[in-house]
Amino acid sequence: MAEEKFFSRRPVYNDLADHCGVPQLAKKLNQILVQHIKTILPGLKARISAALVSVAKEHASYGEITESKAGQGPLLLNILSKYSEDRRGRGKLLCEHVCELKIRSTG
DSSP: OHHHHHHHHOGGGTTTGGGOSHHHHHHHHHHHHHHHHHHHHHHHHHHHHHHHHHHHHHHHHTOOOOOSHHHHHHHHHHHHHHHHHHHHHHHHHHHHHHHHHHHHHHO
C-alpha cells in the first residue's frame, strides 16, 4: 500500500510508522467510539427504564384492556376523557401564561 511505503521510507516516521495510516486511525476511532458507548449506555438504559415505567403507569391508568365488544366502548370513553382533561389542563396553563405576558408587556 502506498501509505505504508510513504511512512516506512521517511526517516522521520521510522518510530511512528506502525501508528500512522488509515487502518490505525480506524482502529483508534473504533476504540474511542466503543469507550463512548460504554460510558453513555448506563445512563441511556436508566432513561429508557424510567420512560417505560412512566408509560406503564399511564397505560394502567386507562383501565383493563378487554377483548369483549361491550367493554371496548367504556374503555375508549375513559381514554378519551383522560386525554381531554390533560389537554384542557395544558390549555389553561398556556392561556394563563399568555395573559401574564400580555399584562407584563402593557404594564
